[in-house]
Amino acid sequence: MAxxxxxxxxxxxxxxxxxxxxxxxxxxxxxxxxxVAVVLGDVGRSPRMQYHALSLAMHGFSVTLLGxxxxxxxxxxxxxxxxxxxxxxxxxxxxxxxxxxxxxxxxVFQAMYLLWKLMWREPGDYIFLQNPPxxxxxxxxxxxxxxxxxxxxxxxxxxxxxxxxxxxxxxxxLVLLAKWYERFxxxxxxxxxxxxxxxxxxxAENWRISAVTVYDKPASFFKETPLDLQHWLFMKxxxxxxxxxxxxxxxxxxxxxxxxxxxxxxxxxxxxxxxxPALLISSTSWTEDxxxxxxxxxxxxxxxxxxxxxxxxxxxxxxxxxxxxGVCLHTSSSGLDLPMKVVDMFGCCLPVCAVNFKCLHxxxxxxxxxxxxxxxxxxxxxxQMLFSNFPDPAGKLNQFRKNLRESEQLRWxxxxxxxxxxxxxxx
Numbered sequence: 356m357a358x359x360x361x362x363x364x365x366x367x368x369x370x371x372x373x374x375x376x377x378x379x380x381x382x383x384x385x386x387x388x389x390x391v392a393v394v395l396g397d398v399g400r401s402p403r404m405q406y407h408a409l410s411l412a413m414h415g416f417s418v419t420l421l422g423x424x425x426x427x428x429x430x431x432x433x434x435x436x437x438x439x440x441x442x443x444x445x446x447x448x449x450x451x452x453x454x455x456x457x458x459x460x461x462x463v464f465q466a467m468y469l470l471w472k473l474m475w476r477e478p479g480d481y482i483f484l485q486n487p488p489x490x491x492x493x494x495x496x497x498x499x500x501x502x503x504x505x506x507x508x509x510x511x512x513x514x515x516x517x518x519x520x521x522x523x524x525x526x527x528x529l530v531l532l533a534k535w536y537e538r539f540x541x542x543x544x545x546x547x548x549x550x551x552x553x554x555x556x557x558x559a560e561n562w563r564i565s566a567v568t569v570y571d572k573p574a575s576f577f578k579e580t581p582l583d584l585q586h587w588l589f590m591k592x593x594x595x596x597x598x599x600x601x602x603x604x605x606x607x608x609x610x611x612x613x614x615x616x617x618x619x620x621x622x623x624x625x626x627x628x629x630x631x632p633a634l635l636i637s638s639t640s641w642t643e644d645x646x647x648x649x650x651x652x653x654x655x656x657x658x659x660x661x662x663x664x665x666x667x668x669x670x671x672x673x674x675x676x677x678x679x680x681g682v683c684l685h686t687s688s689s690g691l692d693l694p695m696k697v698v699d700m701f702g703c704c705l706p707v708c709a710v711n712f713k714c715l716h717x718x719x720x721x722x723x724x725x726x727x728x729x730x731x732x733x734x735x736x737x738x739q740m741l742f743s744n745f746p747d748p749a750g751k752l753n754q755f756r757k758n759l760r761e762s763e764q765l766r767w768x769x770x771x772x773x774x775x776x777x778x779x780x781x782x
Contacts, residue, residue, distance in 0.1 A: 388415055388416045388417065388480065389416065389417045389418075389419070389477060389478070389479040389480060390408075390411050390416050390417070390418050390419075390479045390480060390481045390482075390483055390779075391418075391419045391421070391473065391476060391477075391478070391479040391481070391482045391483070391505065392404055392407060392408050392411075392418055392419070392420045392421070392482075392483040392484075393420075393421045393422070393469070393473075393482060393483070393484045393485070393492055393496055394420075394421070394422040394484075394485040395422070395423075395443070395465065395469070395485075395488045395489075395492045396422060396423060396485070396488055397422065397423045397424075397425040397426055398420060398422035398423065398424060398426075398428050398440060399424070399425065399426030399427050399428045400425070400426055401422065401485060402429075402574070402695060403485070403510065403512065403571060403695070404420070404422070404483070404485050404510070405420075405428055405429055405432050406574060406767045406771070407483055407510070407771075407775075408420050408432060408435075408438050409429075409431055409432060409435065409438070410767070410768060410771040410772075410775070410776075411483075411779075412435050412437035412438050413768070414772075414776060416437070416779075417437050417438075417439075418437060418438045418439070419438075419439050419441060419476055419477065419479065420432075420438060420439070420440050420441065421441045421443055421469075421472060421473070421476075422440075422442075422443055423442070423443050423445050424440065424442040424443075425445075428440065429574075429576075431576075441472065441476065443468070443469070443472060444468065446461055446464050446465065446468075455529065458529065462490060462491050463491075465491055465492075466491035466494070466495050469491070469492060469495045469496075470495050470498070470499065473495065473496070473499045474499070478499075478503035478504070478505055479505050480505065480506065480779075481505060481506050481507075481508050481545075481546075481779060482496045482499065482500055482505045482506070482507050482508065483508045483510065484496050484507065484508065484509050484510065485510050485512060486509050486510065486511055486512065486513075486515060486537070486541070487512065487513055487514065487515030487518060488515055489509075489515045489536075489537055489540075489541075490515060490533055490536060490537070493509065493536075493537070493540040493541060493543075493544075494536070494540050497540055497543045497544070500545075506545035506546065507543070507544040507545050507546075508544065508545065508546040508547070508548065508779075509541060509544045509546075509547050509548070510548045510549075510569075511541075511547060511548065511549040511550065511554060511558065511566060512550055512692055513550075513687065513688060513689050513691065513692040514534075514537060514688070514689045514691070515533055515537055516530050516531075516533040516534035516537055517688040517689040518644075518688045519533055520688065521644060521688050538562050541558075541562060541564055542562065542563060542564055544564075546567075546778055547564055547565065547566035547567070548566060548567055548568075548569045548774075548775065549566040549567070549568055549569070550568070550569070550570065550571055550691075550692050550693055551568060551570070551691055551692060551693055551714045551717050552568050552714070552717060553690075553691050553713060553714035553717065554566070554568075554689075554691035554692065554714075555567070555568045557689075557691055567774060567775075567778065568774075569770065569771070569774045569775055570693075570717075570718075570770060571693060571695050571698040571767075572698060572702075572764070572765050572766055572767040572769075572770045573698050573699050573701065573702020573703075573764070573766060573767065574702070574766065574767050574768075575766050575767070575768065577699050577702030577703050578702065578703060578704075579703055579704045579760075580677045580703070582616065582625045582626075582627070583618075583625045585615070585616060585625075585677045586611075586613060586615075586616040586617075586618055586625045588677060589613035589614065589615050589616055590611065590613050593613050593614070598614060598632075598671045599613055599614050599615075599671070600613065600614055601613055601614055601617075602614060602630075605617060607620055612628075614628075614631060614632060614671070615627060615628060615631045615632070615634065616628060616631075627746070629746070631668070631746065632668050632669035632670060632671050633668045633669070633670050633671070633679045633680065633742050633745050633746075634670075634671050634672075634673070634677070634678040634679050634680075635670055635671070635672045635673075635678060635679070635680050635681075635682060635738075636672075636673055636674070636677075636678035636680070636681050636682070636700070636705070637650060637672070637674060637681065637682040637683065637684065638674055638696045638699075644685060644686050644687055644688045645684045645685050645686070646684055646686070646710075647684055648731075649684055649710060649730065649731045649734060650672075650682055650684060650731075650734070652731035652735075653731040653732075653734035653735040653738060654670070654672065654735075654738075656731065656732070656735035657670060657735055657738050657739065660735075660739055665739065665743075666743065666744065667739065667742050667743065667745070668742055668745045668746075670738075670742070677703075678705060679745075679746075679752060680705070680706055680707070680708065680738075680741060680742075680752060681696075681697070681700040681705045681706065681707040681708070681725075682707070682708050682709075682734070683696055683697050683700075683707055683708070683709040683710065683719075684710050685697075685709075685710070686710060686712045687712055687713070687714075690712055690713035690714065691713065691714060692714075693714065693715070693717060693718045694709070694718075697709060697718055697719060698718070701718075701724060701759055701764060702764065702766075704756055704759040704760050705756070705759075706724060706725045706752060706755035706756055706759065707719060707724070707725035707726075708725060708726045708727075708728055708734060708737050708738070708741075709725060709726075709727055709728070710727075710728060710729070710734075711727045711728065711729055715727060723755075723758055724755055724758055724759050724762070725755055726741075
């Protein structure tokens with residue numbers, strides 16, 4: 356923390372010189388077909404901005420991607436020589452003074468720090484910015500764009516003020532200020548992208564911002580896991596986690612068995628066990644707009660059904676991995692964005708049960724690629740229905756998976772070429 360505050364003080368003293376130096380650098384050097392992408396968050400946990408960078412690089416742009424480097428980005432990003440990742444330093448919360456003061460100081464630091472980083476980078480034709488978080492990055496990126504002639508492109512994933520509202524309440528002064536800021540500076544962008552038609556309509560009606568819907572799509576590396584690789588994963592997990600270990604020993608000691616699969620010692624062929632448990636998956640971003648108590652309550656009801664004599668399989672629940680069913684508990688702070696975890700699950704042809712909210716129908720088609728539920732009671736009933744007579748090849752769970760396989764889903768690259776590429780090439 357001390358190092359962060361030393362940087363803050365140095366920036367305050369040297370800001371005029373940094374701006375002058377950056378301005379001279381811009382005037383001296385400007386490359387064509389270059390894009391600066393900014394996310395004031397963890398690059399490794401910002402898949403959409405990673406996909407933007409990869410798509411831009413694939414179509415001849417060089418990309419500088421600025422963000423926090425807390426987790427590893429996709430290997431494709433790291434290995435692409437057209438993409439340079441520039442790490443940003445995240446200021447820890449100030450432990451002195453009222454919370455409003457702490458927040459204000461942090462925003463000022465981030466604004467000056469981001470300005471410094473952008474001023475000393477090669478300017479781009481475009482600045483692609485993820486929002487949220489947009490405070491203070493929208494204003495800083497707009498200002499930098501004015502100085503160097505870059506066009507600002509905001510990719511609206513959600514509204515930052517609505518996320519703040521979950522913590523402080525919708526009428527808190529900070530939330531109201533953040534809403535005004537987001538609306539005012541959002542209108543100054545050159546191009547706007549968003550994740551749903553519902554958000555596009557809301558931006559147009561309430562913010563007077565014209566946006567293009569660019570749905571989240573699974574990247575090409577999201578696909579069904581081959582059975583032999585599933586078996587390898589289950590055996591590896593079984594070394595640490597008992598639910599993945601075999602429930603009984605095989606007749607042939609040379610046969611390799613997990614709780615879900617076994618490999619024949621002679622042929623090496625991997626098959627699924629007939630009496631295997633079902634595997635349920637749910638990933639999470641651990642934010643306030645996900646209520647895991649719904650899933651826990653539904654699992655308690657599912658367990659009671661088994662105790663009452665219903666013919667249902669044992670259930671193994673994990674946060675990530677290959678599975679028979681996915682569960683999504685994301686509800687969206689604004690009600691206008693869609694859960695990317697479901698996009699990735701669909702990319703792997705994994706059916707999903709998802710909690711309902713305003714625009715979920717743009718992604719999850721009830722009774723087609725999954726089911727939509729309102730509460731734990733309905734989720735428990737859906738689990739009972741889907742896992743009755745499991746694993747039944749003619750059951751609804753397999754029908755959903757078949758529908759996903761046959762749906763010929765667009766992948767991110769194909770969708771990006773249709774929606775975003777014409778915008779950056781025309782302007």
